[in-house]
Amino acid sequence: MGELIIRDTFTVPRKILVDDLNGDKGLESARIELESKSWPMDVGAFAYTVREKKKNNIGDYDKPIKVDIDSFLPSRIYLIEKLFDKAFLHGGKDTTVEGWVSQCRMTLNWCDDNRFETAFESPLNAHIAYKKFTDELVHKIKLNEGFTPANGVRHQRAFKFTLELCFGSKEMKDICQGVTLIRSKREGSDAAEEEHVKFSLKAYLNIARGLSDNLLNNKPFPFKFEVNGVDVVYWHTLKNTSHSKYRPLSVSTQNQEEGRISTIDEYKSNIKAYSGRIIYDAEAENELSRSQQILDKANSETHNNARLMAASLSMQCYLMVFMMLTNMSRSEVVQLECDDTLFWEKDFYNRDFRSIKFRANGRPTRYNLGNKHGLGMFKEYLKVRRWVLNGSECKYLFFSMGQKIGRQYSGDFFQLKQDRVSKVYDKVKGIYFPENIPNIKFSRVRKYKTLVLNELKVDQRIISDILNHTQETNHKVYTTGDPNKQKKELAIFWSAVKGAADQVKGKIVSEHEVSVAAGHCEDMGNAIPVTDDLEIKPDCKSQYGCLFCENFACHADREDVEKLYSLLYVIDCAKQLSRNVDRSHELFDPLVARVNLIFSEMKKISDEVDELLREVERSVMVLGVLTPFWELKLQRLEDLGVTL
Template identity: 35%
Template structure:
């Protein structure tokens, strides 16, 4: 019996293409669909066929992004409007400061998403914002299906990352503002966040010792203008370091070698050693030619005290000192990036005060002091200042910690740290100086770790609170770990209040204007009690601001406060952060609860209420509106919650409420 399939057979062709570098891709191309990108590092030898994205039917091919040949396409599937998408991607590649390896990963992610878009009936996704929104909703539904699927199983964390990949592609094409509208009110897939777990003591000790040895060893190397290879002494081993990005040294976590180097003795290989290590059958003459190249490269690098290889290690030393500062102080990312450099830091008299000025964003813009604890901490900080001055080389930079601007190579300009880059150093040291599986130790974990250990050691509560820059009450409320019984009690209170509102929510439309006390951050009263969703002017005396509120005010549950006469919201970073953190937790529960309709009806009212409050706060001024938007991005996009709601979310996750 003949085949009943009457679908026409697709005909794939091989296109004429041109290969360009990152420096060349920024020019205008009449036919961007012909462009393939050649990246220089990361071990990628084959160009990436970006131009194939202009065709909605591309030949499926295993590892097609690694092929040295152009991707075969169906010529009739060419979509003229995709040229705009390609030009946007070209601009991104040309202007981003990311390394080639990161760019390559990003383009691979885009290729996978576009493959799904084109094979799932959304090829017009980039023709209009409304069609982008439809594709985005379908992509999210697909990811949620994969979470539940037995065949294409992915974790919620992976789904979250893949959802954000499409958002990034939209931002490159549409811009940030239009993308926000496209994805508006379509929640990001939530996942069980690991950051709140207290790291093991041995991991904290390991990270501290390793970063300290890296910082001091690399600082001495660059500032003393030592020659490559140099001997780096680590806590449990020592290794010679050569000027190579990927195979610079041999450690317990990295065993790959370059044939030109004798890593054990810290010198170039002999021709006989090179021939023995090389898997190809080469002559001694060929081996010597390669060694001569390596020798000339060493001479070139060692004759330049600010060679890019040396600056790479100076940058790693700077980042290691920054991690030590986090480990010693528990400073949060938003505060760390705000720290300003002061010439007085270099004076002994000021160093002894341990006075580092920063705006503590969740403390009403007040200045706080970070104590390094002892003389050793002061020595480490002074070492950092010396390295900082060497690296800046006379260039003025207002920030204590900073990032070096790069344009292929290092430039003489420096910028404020981005929050997302503060822990990037872990990518560089994993699999080299750290085990591959080593987890980032964040500031939140450091603070919790300190509190737990100090409580175990019976350190005075006043000392703990003072060291962490908050009150004893705050330490007990936000950082002390509760017993399982206490967690269960708090969990019950949270949902007991929500369930009490269930019968009223569907019958009531939220008011358009909420009669709340919204006070400018500059004029707030110190008499108000600090609560998880804002402030209260008469704590422990709840009083509903309207008859039969959907959620009855209860000072124990923390979620009915927005319906209380005594609730006060300050138009500042602290209270806006609290509201968005509560909103994040609510959406996490709504998103991942097993009975979606039931949980949605329970919490939808509070969700809307919080958003209305935030709208009213935004209306106070353009400055406040910008502040609200910045906090929204920190919380809703990056999951940076207040300690109170971070702990609550972790407990709900542990109890199985959030997957």
């Protein structure tokens, strides 16, 4: 390796076409200027395969990257040119372009460090490099030494971005064909996760309503209500206010079961059981008397600190339900204003359909509440809001209450901060519901929007309107398909030997065919291989071999397409589980190729089938909605240790 030197460079504004550049210096000397960076980003250095990977001194950050002039690779100029053009055409923020440069840097650093310098000179070279790169990522994940699947996803996306930049989207997909797709946490319709959403929705609503009912009706402490069938007692104290079977009382002057101050004997017994200490009646009486006085004082005032604390928790829980119902982001919800322009309206066609108009940053906006149940919930929140304000004003629909030292409320009201929106989870977990119920991330709530709306008894047409798509789309993507809609679909086909198109046969589903995990079988129990040279042998007891059997038939309908895409999904996971990467590719790649060949032939049947394929691909490969058989198969893989 030659000496690393600082070369002469020039700075290029982002919004300039490569063709408009003048001067004797080429793109290998170019640095792109971005508003998001304090110094230009040296993209021209990518043209040199031997270069400085990172700066050691902060003072050198504004200087060009040191390179070995002799390592100049002319083919890299095309990639740099494409990067400049993409930056010029991009209408968004400079931070996005900064991310693109970082992705290219990550990819090229690996290629240059692993002797794949010419990876971007041809699709074949690119495929070999990408496969090796992915295999390394999978291996690092399996080592379980801090490199997570999420890290793998980020690195793989960076490589794919660079491939698309150089070769285009279609060529990039071909290059990546047959290579393991690394996945982070699976976004499929995991039943357990759906139960978490259901549980959380009900819990937040129960907490909000339980507290608001006690507050608005000026009931005395302790408040008693149920959260998902579990009895909760809410006390007036600053700490350990709520108790349930998930967090019972330890040492306390309170009787949890009966919701009152303990007797002398109860308190003495409690102290002895907890610490082994024996106290006298006088000491117990003094402590209990003080606790009773504090409780009486809390019950003598309508807007004291203890009640405002309960109201704050109630409002936060209503906010969680509101966000799950409207699918609003944190940045949106904190801007909502509450003034005279806020009103709700009925749908012209369905009187049970409600929407509500708000103002956000002075601009009118509308969000659908579903039906009278959603509207009723929102009106409940407004009552609590008015109770908290108690004659004061705050322009924001959701707000925070100012506090003084000692957690005493100041009477001031402020705009809610984004990072505080979902903090309520930390207040309720392990008290109102078990610790194992995870926090629901709003980035994933839309997937379960139908579930949330169904829990609030919203009509299916209304659900579709709220999600801004048709009832048909809602049914196809978010609910289980109706078997009656899977009869007499378009055509049957099968490419029997080596995928020859002339051997694709079409017919309507016949009664003697048997449904199998990957499609249908025309002669169950009589497996006949399409060729003798197969790694995966046809076997009626194995779901993988069906695709290489002469009796296999796949219909161009939703049922069989979902089966095949589910198979692809599970194959990706199985590859990640395998300890022998090369062997897993050798075994599964022919299977993947066979499925893709089937899809290729299927697309030729009609535009309707082509649309069906795209639709199911999104449902399965993106949303992770698998057929029951492959869902079970995937769960078994997960039990064996695959990380999704």
